[in-house]
Amino acid sequence: MRDCPSASRTAPLPALEPLTLDLDETKVALPSFGGGMSAWSQRIVVEQRRWMSNESFITGLTVARLFPGPNQINMAVYIGAQFRAFAGAVAAVGGILLVPFSLLMLIGVVYFQFHAAPAVDRVLTGVVAAAAGMALSMGFKILHVYWRDPLALGLAALTFVVLEFKGIGLIPVVLVLGPIAMALYWPRQQRHG
Amino acid sequence: MVDPSSAWDTWLQVVWTFLRLSLFSLGGGNTLLAEYHHLSVERFGWITSSQFADIYVLAGAAPGPSSMIVGLLGLGAGWDHGLGWGLLCGVSAEVAVLLPSTVVMVAAALSWNRLKDAPIRTAFERGLGPITLGILFHVGLTVLRTADHSVVAYLVSAVVCALMLFTRISPLYFMAVAGVLGAIGVIPS
Numbered sequence: 001m002r003d004c005p006s007a008s009r010t011a012p013l014p015a016l017e018p019l020t021l022d023l024d025e026t027k028v029a030l031p032s033f034g035g036g037m038s039a040w041s042q043r044i045v046v047e048q049r050r051w052m053s054n055e056s057f058i059t060g061l062t063v064a065r066l067f068p069g070p071n072q073i074n075m076a077v078y079i080g081a082q083f084r085a086f087a088g089a090v091a092a093v094g095g096i097l098l099v100p101f102s103l104l105m106l107i108g109v110v111y112f113q114f115h116a117a118p119a120v121d122r123v124l125t126g127v128v129a130a131a132a133g134m135a136l137s138m139g140f141k142i143l144h145v146y147w148r149d150p151l152a153l154g155l156a157a158l159t160f161v162v163l164e165f166k167g168i169g170l171i172p173v174v175l176v177l178g179p180i181a182m183a184l185y186w187p188r189q190q191r192h193g
Numbered sequence: 194m195v196d197p198s199s200a201w202d203t204w205l206q207v208v209w210t211f212l213r214l215s216l217f218s219l220g221g222g223n224t225l226l227a228e229y230h231h232l233s234v235e236r237f238g239w240i241t242s243s244q245f246a247d248i249y250v251l252a253g254a255a256p257g258p259s260s261m262i263v264g265l266l267g268l269g270a271g272w273d274h275g276l277g278w279g280l281l282c283g284v285s286a287e288v289a290v291l292l293p294s295t296v297v298m299v300a301a302a303l304s305w306n307r308l309k310d311a312p313i314r315t316a317f318e319r320g321l322g323p324i325t326l327g328i329l330f331h332v333g334l335t336v337l338r339t340a341d342h343s344v345v346a347y348l349v350s351a352v353v354c355a356l357m358l359f360t361r362i363s364p365l366y367f368m369a370v371a372g373v374l375g376a377i378g379v380i381p382s
Binding site for chain 1: 269
C-alpha cells in the first residue's frame with residue numbers, strides 16, 4: 001500500500017460517522033501525558049480500526065512533526081483528513097480536544113478564582129520550578145541531532161542571540177532566518193530515479 | 194469593570210494574536226511559549242508573569258496536548274470581564290491558534306505524495322530544524338526567568354532538567370516532589 005491513502009487506496013474507506021471518530025480520538029487524548037499518545041493512537045487507528053496502514057501512519061507522524069501546529073493535533077488532522085478532508089480534520093481535532101479542553105478550562109476557572117491563596121501559591125512555586133527545568137531540557141534534547149553540523153549550530157546560535165538579546169519578535173525572526181536557512185540547506189545534488 | 198466595548202477589544206486582541214501566531218508554531222508548538230509570555234504579560238497585560246508560570250504548569254500537567262495553554266491564556270485575558278467572557282476568549286483563543294495550522298496540515302496530508310521528493314521539502318525540514326533549536330533555548334530561558342525567583346528554585350530547575358535528559362522517569366514525579374518542597378516552604382517564592 002502506498003503512502004497517501006486518499007489518492008491511492010484501492011479499497012474504499014469505511015463509511016465513518018464523525019461521532020465515531022470523535023469518540024476514538026477522545027480515547028486517544030486522555031492517557032496522553034508523557035508522550036504515550038502516538039502509541040495509543042497507533043493501536044486504535046492501525047490495529048483496531050484498520051483505518052490506515054502502519055506505513056501511512058508513520059508517514060503521518062513525520063508530516064505532523066514537520067508542519068506548524070502541535071504534533072498530536074496535527075496527527076489527528078492527518079487521520080481525519082484521510083476521511084473527509086477539512087470536515088474530517090475538524091471532527092478529529094474536536095474529538096481529541098473536547099474532553100481535555102473542557103477539563104482544562106474548568107481547572108483554569110478554579111485557578112483564577114483561588115490562585116491568591118498562600119498555600120496554593122507555595123505549592124505552585126515548587127511545581128513551576130520543576131516545569132521550568134522541563135522547558136529548559138527541550139533544547140538540549142534535540143541538540144545532539146545537530147552536534148556535528150557547524151552550520152546548523154551557527155544558525156541556532158544566531159536565532160537564539162537575536163531573540164534573546166535584540167528583543168525582536170518570533171515572527172520577523174522566522175520570516176527572515178527561515179528562508180535563509182532553507183536556501184543554505186537546499187539540496188544541491190539532483191536525485192535520479 | 195464590565196464594559197462591553199473593552200471586552201470586545203480584548204476578544205479581538207486574543208483572536209488576532211493567536212490567529213497570526215498559528216503558522217509559526219514550529220517544532221510542535223513549544224517554540225511559541227516565549228512569544229506567548231511576551232504578548233500576554235508584557236504587551237497586553239492579560240495576566241501577570243507568575244500567573245503565566247502557573248498556567249504553563251497547569252497546561253502541562255492536565256491530560257491532553259500541552260498546547261492547550263492557549264485556552265488558559267485566553268481565559269486569563271477575558272477573566273476581568275466576567276466568567277462568560279473568560280470562557281469565550283479561552284475557546285476563541287484555542288480555535289484561533291489551531292485554525293490556520295489545521296488548514297495547512299489538511300493540505301499537507303492530502304498532497305504529501307507529490308511533495309515527498311521535492312527539494313523544498315528537504316530544505317524546509319533541514320533548514321527549519323536549527324531555527325527551532327535556537328528558539329527552544331530562548332523559550333527554556335524565558336520560562337526559567339519567569340518561574341524562578343530564588344537560588345533554590347533555579348537549583349530545582351537545573352536538577353529537573355538533568356533528570357529529564359538522563360533518565361526516563363515521568364515528569365509528573367518531579368512536579369509532585371517539587372510541589373511538596375514548595376508546600377513545606379523550602380523554595381522561597
